[in-house]
Structure formats: structure tokens, C-alpha cells
Amino acid sequence: MTLTEQTGLEFGRRLRELRVLAGLTIEGLAEASGVSARAISDMERGRSRTPQPRTVAALSAALGGDTVLGELAKAGRETVTTGRPRMCDLPRRSGHFVGRDDELAAIGKAFEEAASVTVVHGQPGVGKTGLAIRAAELHRELFPDGCFYLDLRGTEPGGGASAGEAQTVLLRALGVSSRQIARGDEERGGQLRAILGQRRCLLILDNAGGEGQVRGLLPGAGSAVVVTSRRVLGGLEAVRRIALAPLPAPAAVELLGGGGGNDGEIARLCGYLPLALRIAANLHDPDRLSDADRRLEMLTPVEAAFAASYAQxxxxxxxxxxxxxxxxxxxxxxxxxxxxxxxxxxxxxxxxxxxxxxxxxxxxxxxxxxxxxxxxxxxxxxxxxxEPAAVRRRGEKRLIDWYLDTAIASGRVFEPAYGSAPEQWDPAQAWLQAEVDGWFGAMRRAAAAGEHQRVVDVAESLHWYSDRTYSVDPWSAVFTLSRESAERLADRRQEVVHRNYQAWAMSFCDGRYPETVEQAMAAYAMAVELDDRKEQAAALIYAADAYAQMGERGKALELMRRSLELADTVGDHDGYVQTLIGIGATLSGMGRAEEAAEQYRHALQEAARRPLAPAPEFAARVAASVFLTHEYARMERWNETVDAGREALPLAEKFGEPHLLGRTHLALGLAHRARGDHAAARAAFAEAVGQFRRSQVTTEWSAQAEVLHNVPHGPGDGPLFA
CATH class of the missing domain: 1.10.10.10 (Winged helix-like DNA-binding domain superfamily/Winged helix DNA-binding domain)
Incomplete structure (x- = not known):
């Protein structure tokens, strides 16, 4: 490619960029400027001769007036009269620059060294070129011998400029005549390094496709280089790398520049990518970006940037x-x-x-x-x-089946009938936590496809697991979906079970207590019709929990005792022990700490005596042990608090629910402080705060842990327990 062709391509790219930013089609620019659409198309593709000054002026006027006129006229004059490679001048940035303070500081620090190479890498449209040019503008004074820009075109078919072509262009820009430029790549590289080593220059090597394009352009000393690439360029040694992410939301909104009330949503739809944001800022109706099927069509340069990487x-x-x-x-x-x-x-x-x-x-x-x-x-x-529609359907079905089958297999590890030891639960729990968005998304797709029994089966398999992550996972949505699927199956026995699960999630996960009572009592009425006493007991305990949270603890105790009797009658040993723990929690809320502690001790005895399945037996021991530790702390029976806490802590750690761990550490911290062991108290309070923050649930205990973590720990610190 000749220098004239290179400058023509640069002019065409600049013309197209300005047209898109103005929100004009080729036909629209033709109408506004009087230049034919065919001529504009040829210019943008680099297929035409250099445009005449009057053509440049007409296009410039249509694209915004004097500011644009000056830049395009300069590009045209240099292309026509001098042949100087326009790409080696710093291009003008489009629009104002926002954000990136940390990245600019890192590049600026690198510039202060005698020689440095910084690789800025990231996805298409994330603003790599803009960052490099902004850094050059801010630090021009550090480079008295000039700042030079070269687009390596590494995303183009064929890989863009070769190392030899790039060396030649840079040497010409540095003042070396054509006759003096060496012929071989290795010799040209040495020549370039020698010149740059004697000067203080900055090179911006934009759009590098790989290490091979860059390695022969790097100076050994003296000058600095910023390389931008969609790739990490891991083969380059002794370089700084800056991974560029999309803009933070406030900076993205600022870049839109309109200050409209909907700018936050538009920024989100643009994925906070600077390229997309600049285009959106010039759209007549940016709200149309909400149409996912047309969004990329409206952001054509963004789509083109993605397509270039995809094609390679x-x-x-x-x-x-x-x-x-x-x-x-x-x-x-x-x-x-x-x-x-x-x-x-x-x-x-x-x-x-x-x-x-x-x-x-x-x-x-x-x-x-x-x-x-x-x-x-x-x-x-x-x-x-x-891909044909049939192939797409098979691919989606294969993935959705994998998510659902794996979720069922993982969830069943926690079912009462499963006989594994708690140590074997960790892989299943790790998968369920890591893939929560995937398996829940698969459930929603299965429901939309009418696979309602599959949805119910997944939710059923996860029922016991849900107790372990009630503070972080979307259980209300999961069990709402399974209850709706059970309704569509017209299976009342499954429906009552999943209506109860939904009531549990409404209460424990969402705190929607009046709705919980309504849902649970509807499940109770249905269970009475079906003569299902186990589900009657479950419905009463969920309603009771909600009443307790609303302060109606007398009503809660009444329902819990009815539930306890039903569970005992039908031999629901798992439910019986869980209800004992619920009664203890209700008594605790009424200030009857000694009676609550007795209920927890009773629950531990019954868990050991009754034939509970492994999973619920372990869950009951965890809850009863943690709550018993809590009650001893409330009664300021510190030796018993420490003894109970030492038994509860390893169980809670194995169970893995952060809120229970937080409560255990809080109680132990209070006991240590009261007994004068302030170092142990500080450590326990710090651990409690960390666990409560992990749980993402704010309670009286988490608030107290935050306070205690931030006060001195010595005699006379104030009340020991809220």
C-alpha cells in the first residue's frame, strides 16, 4: 500500500466516523452537502482519488461547521500536496474525554521513565485508542521530539500492516528519506531503534493484531511506547499491561452529555462502552436501544468492531x-x-x-x-x-438439560434420604452457588417451554439446600416458578408442597410477612382438603414464623404447638425437631431466654433420639447449637456461652450459612470480652462482621457486631447484649 493510499484510507475512516457521530446515513450526508452518495461511499472505502478542497469544505460544513472543517481540510491538503503519512500525527479525539483517572496515572508514571512500553488491551469499543491519545495530550512536554501515531490495522483481514511496512512509515515520519531506509526488516528495526534511542519520542501503536507486528517497532531506550490491542500480547516481555474495562456508570452517563433522566438506562443498554455511548449521544431517539434485536443495528460501528475480531x-x-x-x-x-x-x-x-x-x-x-x-x-x-433453527434448538436443549440435570443431582445431596456425610456436600454446594444464574435461567426457559414437571423436580431437589443459602440466592423466585408450574400441571399434591416452599421463601428470604401468612394458610386449607397432615404442619410453621416476625408471638406459639402435634402424629421427625427450634426462637423473641434455651436443648436431644435423616439432622444440630449459644450470651452465662459456642462453631462452619456463623462469632466475642480476653473478643467481632456482610442481611445482630467491632474492648464498654 502506498503512502497516498494510506492517507486516503485514513481520510475515509475519519469521514465515516464523523458521519456516524452526526447520525447521518450516506444519503443524508449527500443531501446535506451536495456531494453525491456514490462519491461519499468511495471516499469512505478509500477507493477514490484525493477529494478537492471544495468537496472537503462542503462535507465539513454538513458535518458541523468550522471545527470539523479545519480538521478535514488539513487532512485533504496533506494527502494531496505532501503525501506525509497522516497516521503518524496524533488524531483528533472525538468528543470530550471522561474517567480513566487511574489508567492515565499509570501511563503517566510509565512515561516518566527513560524507556517504557505500555500495552492497553481490552474488548472492541472499550476506548483503548482514546485513552492512549489522551495520555499523549496530557504529557506532550515529556516528548520534545514528537508524538507519533500509527494504526497497525491488526483487526483487518490479512492482519493489517506488516512489521516492515510499519517500520518504513515510522522512519519516514521521523525524517528519514526513502533512499536512506534500510531494505530488510531486521536492518530497518535496528535503524528505528537507533533513532528512537537518541530522541525522546512517544509512539502510539494502535490496533496491534499480535506480538509480531509490534516487536520490531519497540525502542531499546530513550522513547516511550503505548500499544493498544484487543489481545493481551502475552509474548511481549518487560511491558506494563493495562486491562481496560467498560466505563463506570457515572462516567458513562457523563459521556452521553445530555443530562437526561433516562441517561442511566441508555448507558446500561450501551454496556458502558465509550464507542457505543458516543454513537448513542448522537441518535435522534436513543430510547430505541431498548429493543435488543435492533440495538446492534443502531450501533453499527460497534457491530463492525466485533465482526472484525470474530472474522479472525x-x-x-x-x-x-x-x-x-x-x-x-x-x-x-x-x-x-x-x-x-x-x-x-x-x-x-x-x-x-x-x-x-x-x-x-x-x-x-x-x-x-x-x-x-x-x-x-x-x-x-x-x-x-x-446455524439452522433445528441445530440451534438442539444446542439450547442440550445446555438447558445439563443445567437442570446437574442442579437436580447436586440438590439431592441435601435431601433427607441422602446418606452422605456433610464433608461430601461441598462440591455440590460449590456448583450450585457458582452456577445459580445458569440453573435458574434454565428453569425459566423450561417453564416457558411448558416443561413444568422438570421445573417442579428441580425445585423439589433444591428444597433442603435452600436452607443453607436463604440470604443470598433467589429462592422466592425459584419457588414461585415451581408453584406456578405445579398449578399448570393440575397436581394439587405437588401444588400444596410448593405453595409451602413459596411461603417459606417469602418469609425467610424476602421478609414479606403478611403475604407469607396468606400463602401459608392457603396451603394449609389445601392440605386439609387433601388430608395431608405433614403439609398442614409445614403450612402452620411457616405462618407462625411470619406472625412471630410481625410481633404476634402469642399467635405464633399457638400455631407452632399445633404444628408440633401434627408432625408427631404423622411421624414427621424432621419437621418435629425443626418446630422445636422454631418454638425456641419465638420464646427468645418474647424475652423468655431460659425457656428458649430449654427448647434448644430439647431439640438437640430429640435430634439424637429420633430417626432423622442425615441432612435434616445435621441442619437441626447446627441451628439448635447456634441459637443455644446465643441464649446463653443473652443470659450472660459466659462459661456456658463459650462451651456451647465451641461445639456450635465447627458445625456452623461446615454448614456454611454466613448469618449463622456471624451469630456464633458475635456471642463468643461477647463472652471473651466479659471474661477479659479482649484480643479474642476483637478477633471474634471482626469475624462476625465479615460473616454478616457476606450474608447481605441486616439484622439487630449484624448491626451490633459492626458497633462492637469499632469500639475499644476493655472494662466498662457498655451493654453486653442487645
Whole structure:
């Protein structure tokens, strides 16, 4: 490619960028400027001769007046008269720059060194080029010998500029005549390093496609370099890397610039990507972005940026990428990718790393990956365009079945009939927690497809597991979905069970106590009709819990004792022990600590005496032990608090529910403080605060832990227990 062709392409890219930012089609710009649509199209594609000054002036006037006129006129004059490679001047940034203070500070610190190379990498449209140019503008004084910009075009078909072409352009920009430029790549690289080593320059190497494009352009000393790439460029050594993420929400709203009340939603729909935000700011009706099927169509340059990275992928990677659109959540594991792509786990991981390297995925902790939501829309579009409907249906069904089957198998580990030891629960719990968005999304898709028994089966298998994560997982939505599916099956026995589960979630997870009572008593009436005494007992205990939370503890005790009698009558030993614990909690709320402690001790005795299944027996021992420790602390029986806490703590740690762990550490901290062991008290209060924060639930105990964690621990600190 000649220098004239290069400058023509640069002019065309700039013209197209300004047209898109103005919200104009080619036809619209033709009408506004008087220049033919065919001529504008040829200019944007770099297919035409250099435009005449009057053409540049007409286009500039249509695109915004004097400011734009000056830039386009300069581009035209340089292209026509000098042939100087326009790409080696710093391009003008589009619009104002917001955010990125930490990244700018990191690049600025690197500039202060004698020689530095910084790689800014991230997904298409995230603002890598804008960041590099802004950094150059802020620190021009550090580079008295000039700042030079070169677009390596690494995302273009064929990989863009070769190392030799790039060396030649840079040497010309640095004042070396054509006759003096060495012929071989190695010799040109040495020549470039020698010149840069004697000067203090800044090179911005934009859009690098790989290490090979960059390595021969790096100075050994003297000058600084900023490389932008969608790839990490892990093969480059002794470089700083800055992984650029989408903008924070406030900066994204600022970039929109309109200050409208809906800017926050528009920023979200743009995925906080600077490129998308700049386009949205110029749309006549940005609210239309809410249409997911048309969003990328309205953000054409964004889609084009994604398409360039997609086109460079090997066929297997393209297949995996588009099929990942089947995943019902933005975050997923390598195992899910292997299922949807029909690959083994190791091959899937290799492909995911390629997608990560190209900026088409983001890492999310160990063994997990995440789509940007706009890239996911692009993957979905490619899936629809490139795979037949029958293939798409099979792929989605395969993935949804995997999520649901694995959720059922994992949830059954916690069922009463399951005989495993608690130590074997951890893998199942880890999968359920990591994949919660996936298996719940799969449940919703199964319900939408009319697979109602599957939905009920998944929720049923997770019933006992739900007790362990009631403070963090979406159980109200899960059991609402399963109750609705049971209704559609017209199976009243399943419906009453899942109506009870929904009542539990309304109370324990959402705190919707009046609705809980209504739901639980509707389940009770249905259970009476069916003569199902076990479900009658369950409905009464859920209603009682809600009454207790609303302060009607007398009513709660009445219902609990009725529930206890029913559970005993039908031999529901698991329910019987759980109800004893509920009675203890109600008595505790009434200030009857000694009676509450007696109920917890009774529950522990009955759990040991009655034939409980392993899972509920363990859950009962955990709850009763933790609550007993709590009651001893309330009564300021500190030695018993410590003894009970030492038994409760390992059980609570194995159970893994953070709120119960927080309560145990809080009680132990109070006991240690009262007994004068202030170091142990401080450690216990700190652990309590950490666990309560993990639980994401604010209670009187979590508030007290925060206070105690932040006060001195010595004699006369104030009340020991709220």
C-alpha cells in the first residue's frame, strides 16, 4: 500500500466516523452537502482519488461547521500536496474525554521513565485508542521530539500492516528519506531503534493484531511506547499491561452529555462502552436501544468492531463463540461451554482462552468467563445467521438439560434420604452457588417451554439446600416458578408442597410477612382438603414464623404447638425437631431466654433420639447449637456461652450459612470480652462482621457486631447484649 493510499484510507475512516457521530446515513450526508452518495461511499472505502478542497469544505460544513472543517481540510491538503503519512500525527479525539483517572496515572508514571512500553488491551469499543491519545495530550512536554501515531490495522483481514511496512512509515515520519531506509526488516528495526534511542519520542501503536507486528517497532531506550490491542500480547516481555474495562456508570452517563433522566438506562443498554455511548449521544431517539434485536443495528460501528475480531477466529472458536449465546446468563464456566459446543473440557478451555485473548470474553475469577452484554447480542446474531433453527434448538436443549440435570443431582445431596456425610456436600454446594444464574435461567426457559414437571423436580431437589443459602440466592423466585408450574400441571399434591416452599421463601428470604401468612394458610386449607397432615404442619410453621416476625408471638406459639402435634402424629421427625427450634426462637423473641434455651436443648436431644435423616439432622444440630449459644450470651452465662459456642462453631462452619456463623462469632466475642480476653473478643467481632456482610442481611445482630467491632474492648464498654 502506498503512502497516498494510506492517507486516503485514513481520510475515509475519519469521514465515516464523523458521519456516524452526526447520525447521518450516506444519503443524508449527500443531501446535506451536495456531494453525491456514490462519491461519499468511495471516499469512505478509500477507493477514490484525493477529494478537492471544495468537496472537503462542503462535507465539513454538513458535518458541523468550522471545527470539523479545519480538521478535514488539513487532512485533504496533506494527502494531496505532501503525501506525509497522516497516521503518524496524533488524531483528533472525538468528543470530550471522561474517567480513566487511574489508567492515565499509570501511563503517566510509565512515561516518566527513560524507556517504557505500555500495552492497553481490552474488548472492541472499550476506548483503548482514546485513552492512549489522551495520555499523549496530557504529557506532550515529556516528548520534545514528537508524538507519533500509527494504526497497525491488526483487526483487518490479512492482519493489517506488516512489521516492515510499519517500520518504513515510522522512519519516514521521523525524517528519514526513502533512499536512506534500510531494505530488510531486521536492518530497518535496528535503524528505528537507533533513532528512537537518541530522541525522546512517544509512539502510539494502535490496533496491534499480535506480538509480531509490534516487536520490531519497540525502542531499546530513550522513547516511550503505548500499544493498544484487543489481545493481551502475552509474548511481549518487560511491558506494563493495562486491562481496560467498560466505563463506570457515572462516567458513562457523563459521556452521553445530555443530562437526561433516562441517561442511566441508555448507558446500561450501551454496556458502558465509550464507542457505543458516543454513537448513542448522537441518535435522534436513543430510547430505541431498548429493543435488543435492533440495538446492534443502531450501533453499527460497534457491530463492525466485533465482526472484525470474530472474522479472525478459527472456525472452531467461531462455533463456540456463537453457541455460547445459548447460555442463559452472561457468566458461565468452561464446563458449560464444553456442553454447548460439544467439546471435551480441555478443548473448550483452549478455545475460551482464545476468545479471552481476542477481547470477546472477559475473565471472571477461576474457571469462569463473562460476556459483555453487547458482545452477547452479537454472538446471538451470528448464531441466528449461521446455524439452522433445528441445530440451534438442539444446542439450547442440550445446555438447558445439563443445567437442570446437574442442579437436580447436586440438590439431592441435601435431601433427607441422602446418606452422605456433610464433608461430601461441598462440591455440590460449590456448583450450585457458582452456577445459580445458569440453573435458574434454565428453569425459566423450561417453564416457558411448558416443561413444568422438570421445573417442579428441580425445585423439589433444591428444597433442603435452600436452607443453607436463604440470604443470598433467589429462592422466592425459584419457588414461585415451581408453584406456578405445579398449578399448570393440575397436581394439587405437588401444588400444596410448593405453595409451602413459596411461603417459606417469602418469609425467610424476602421478609414479606403478611403475604407469607396468606400463602401459608392457603396451603394449609389445601392440605386439609387433601388430608395431608405433614403439609398442614409445614403450612402452620411457616405462618407462625411470619406472625412471630410481625410481633404476634402469642399467635405464633399457638400455631407452632399445633404444628408440633401434627408432625408427631404423622411421624414427621424432621419437621418435629425443626418446630422445636422454631418454638425456641419465638420464646427468645418474647424475652423468655431460659425457656428458649430449654427448647434448644430439647431439640438437640430429640435430634439424637429420633430417626432423622442425615441432612435434616445435621441442619437441626447446627441451628439448635447456634441459637443455644446465643441464649446463653443473652443470659450472660459466659462459661456456658463459650462451651456451647465451641461445639456450635465447627458445625456452623461446615454448614456454611454466613448469618449463622456471624451469630456464633458475635456471642463468643461477647463472652471473651466479659471474661477479659479482649484480643479474642476483637478477633471474634471482626469475624462476625465479615460473616454478616457476606450474608447481605441486616439484622439487630449484624448491626451490633459492626458497633462492637469499632469500639475499644476493655472494662466498662457498655451493654453486653442487645
Amino acid at each position: 477466529l478459527p472456525e472452531t472458536a467461531r462455533t463456540v463463540f456463537r453457541r455460547l449465546a445459548h447460555v442463559p446468563t452472561l457468566s458461565f464456566s468452561a464446563a458449560a461451554a464444553a456442553v454447548v459446543a460439544e467439546l471435551d473440557r480441555y478443548d473448550a478451555e483452549d478455545v475460551l482462552e482464545k476468545l479471552l485473548d481476542r477481547g470477546l470474553l472477559q475473565p471472571e475469577g477461576h474457571d469462569r468467563y463473562r460476556f459483555h452484554d453487547l458482545i452477547r447480542l452479537f454472538a446471538r446474531a451470528r448464531l441466528r445467521a449461521e
